[in-house]
Amino acid sequence: MKNKLNKALRAVPLYVWVILFTVIPLFMIVFYAFFKVQDGGGYEFTMEFIQKSVTNGDYIHSFLISVKYAAVSTVVCLIVGYPVAYFLNQISERIRDFIMVLFLLPMWMNFIIRTYAMRSLMEKNGLLGFLWDFLGIKGGTLIGTEAAIIIGMVYNFLPFMILPIYTSLTKMDRGLIEAAQDLGANKIKVFTKVLLPLTMPGIVSGITMVFMPSVTTFVIPQMLNNKVMTIGSIIEYKFKQEASSTAVSGVGAALSMVLMIIVIISMTFVNRFSDAEEIREEKEKRRVN
Amino acid sequence: MKKHHPFRNLYLGLTLLFLYAPIAVLIVFSFNADANRSVFTGFSLKWYEKLFESDALIQSLVNSLIVAVLSSIIATIIGTYGALIIGKMRAKYRNMTINIINIPMINAEIVTGLSLMMLFVFLSIPLGFGTLLIAHVMFNVPYVIMSVLPKVKQLNNSTYEAALDLGATPGYAFRKVVLPDLMPGVISGLLMSFTMSLDDFIISYFTTGPGFPTLSVTINSMTKKKVPLSVNALSALMFVIVFVVLLIANLPKKGEKKNG
Numbered sequence A: 001m002k003n004k005l006n007k008a009l010r011a012v013p014l015y016v017w018v019i020l021f022t023v024i025p026l027f028m029i030v031f032y033a034f035f036k037v038q039d040g041g042g043y044e045f046t047m048e049f050i051q052k053s054v055t056n057g058d059y060i061h062s063f064l065i066s067v068k069y070a071a072v073s074t075v076v077c078l079i080v081g082y083p084v085a086y087f088l089n090q091i092s093e094r095i096r097d098f099i100m101v102l103f104l105l106p107m108w109m110n111f112i113i114r115t116y117a118m119r120s121l122m123e124k125n126g127l128l129g130f131l132w133d134f135l136g137i138k139g140g141t142l143i144g145t146e147a148a149i150i151i152g153m154v155y156n157f158l159p160f161m162i163l164p165i166y167t168s169l170t171k172m173d174r175g176l177i178e179a180a181q182d183l184g185a186n187k188i189k190v191f192t193k194v195l196l197p198l199t200m201p202g203i204v205s206g207i208t209m210v211f212m213p214s215v216t217t218f219v220i221p222q223m224l225n226n227k228v229m230t231i232g233s234i235i236e237y238k239f240k241q242e243a244s245s246t247a248v249s250g251v252g253a254a255l256s257m258v259l260m261i262i263v264i265i266s267m268t269f270v271n272r273f274s275d276a277e278e279i280r281e282e283k284e285k286r287r288v289n
Numbered sequence B: 001m002k003k004h005h006p007f008r009n010l011y012l013g014l015t016l017l018f019l020y021a022p023i024a025v026l027i028v029f030s031f032n033a034d035a036n037r038s039v040f041t042g043f044s045l046k047w048y049e050k051l052f053e054s055d056a057l058i059q060s061l062v063n064s065l066i067v068a069v070l071s072s073i074i075a076t077i078i079g080t081y082g083a084l085i086i087g088k089m090r091a092k093y094r095n096m097t098i099n100i101i102n103i104p105m106i107n108a109e110i111v112t113g114l115s116l117m118m119l120f121v122f123l124s125i126p127l128g129f130g131t132l133l134i135a136h137v138m139f140n141v142p143y144v145i146m147s148v149l150p151k152v153k154q155l156n157n158s159t160y161e162a163a164l165d166l167g168a169t170p171g172y173a174f175r176k177v178v179l180p181d182l183m184p185g186v187i188s189g190l191l192m193s194f195t196m197s198l199d200d201f202i203i204s205y206f207t208t209g210p211g212f213p214t215l216s217v218t219i220n221s222m223t224k225k226k227v228p229l230s231v232n233a234l235s236a237l238m239f240v241i242v243f244v245v246l247l248i249a250n251l252p253k254k255g256e257k258k259n260g
Helices: A001-034 A049-055 A057-090 A091-110 A111-122 A127-135 A146-171 A175-180 A188-218 A219-224 A229-242 A250-271 A278-287 B006-031 B045-052 B055-088 B090-103 B107-120 B129-154 B155-167 B170-199 B202-205 B215-222 B230-250
Strands: A035-037 A042-047
Touching: A001 A035, A001 A042, A001 A049, A001 A250, A001 B090, A001 B107, A001 B129, A049 A057, A049 A250, A057 A091, A057 A146, A057 A188, A057 A229, A057 A250, A057 B006, A091 A146, A091 B006, A091 B230, A111 A146, A111 A219, A111 B006, A111 B215, A111 B230, A146 A188, A146 A219, A146 B006, A175 A188, A188 A229, A188 A250, A188 B107, A219 A229, A229 A250, A229 B090, A229 B107, A229 B202, A250 A278, A250 B107, B006 B230, B045 B055, B045 B230, B055 B129, B055 B170, B055 B215, B090 B129, B107 B129, B107 B202, B129 B170, B129 B202, B155 B170, B202 B215, B215 B230
Parallel strands: none
Antiparallel strands: A035 A042
């Protein structure tokens, strides 16, 4: 009896920590989305913010384009990354780990520095602009184009796609492909009937790990094409530029809540194919290799 | 028999080129003689000198390192304790607890950052070093728990009890019997937290104040204006350090697989 109580008591600090810094903060988003700070200092219930965030055309537009850019980038990462993972898995084991490290190394550069590096390359007076001039394309720059955003996202998040697919390929029994070939399957059949289903968990983790940061980013559009307001940019603007650092933007909170709901829905959808554990494993691999 | 795979090697090579070209250009121009970012006018180390004169960059680097060291140590202590508690829970509670703890790992970083910022604003805690540290510990704890938990599940309880029977105090038995078994998980959690913390931008951006900028926050604000090439110099130095460390860690070791 005493033992049981002891055991329960020992868990209390953990729950206090989790509730205080994980659960309550999420409720704060909901709170600020529905409650307005009054001039006197009290709070007043309001539907104004949430109504604005789901009816204002600008916000709807930014949600849609964020999903569009993230979806295109995810597809590009999948198309580019799948063969990379496949080829990596074929390399002789002697040098495979080393090549893998080469693919992961750029991820150790800070995200901001990587995006800045991409911008320096794309700028009008950057190396690509110089190349454009050389090729006779006057004043050519990628900065400010839709392609810039896509390239920026693919550049930053491609390894997130390669890694989980590569992991599921290494777990796969190579004999299966040979067996399928022996049984008369052609290359396409081998791909659709053997490779694709067996690497599905990796593909799904990869899609999550690319789509999530892409759909919420504000750094990439701000640095590479600041004419585009993604939902991340709008939320960032509401909190960091419109409001002072001691106030919370109600509309910003409402937009974050909508964003959170979108994230939860897509995560539950994805979780049917993969699980959080797998995503964590992948994140860990890219860090501690 | 040795097969050649021209297409495979070309494809992998081109992908690596895509990943490294921006970094390579960044590094090359850190040696440029003037502030030009497209024309290399001559070799010079002046941006490296400027870097060490730039209080903003050096101070933010120091800030980043302080937060990374402190938050990873605190997160490792909380996370190891958490993993020990969770490991002993019944399956039903365990899964529920893990799901809640995993939220910051799965949630979008901007949402995590904002939610913490709102909490601090609600409690009228001024944003700065303290709030930044709490935020970093908060997002690092799940990684530590998840890397220690498998080790907790493998623990053999009877060795701990044997130690107690042989007269060890619970604390002594924990340090001498339990902790060594957990160590690989603890170390990998610590390293992971450290690098996650150092790499973070989004959560730091929302939870720190003007008085305590981290490196990524400072560089981000510099990109709004003309970026001094000393940023390139700093990036080059950081890249070379990581490159060498990873190379040393990954090159030789035959037979033994990674262990954190």
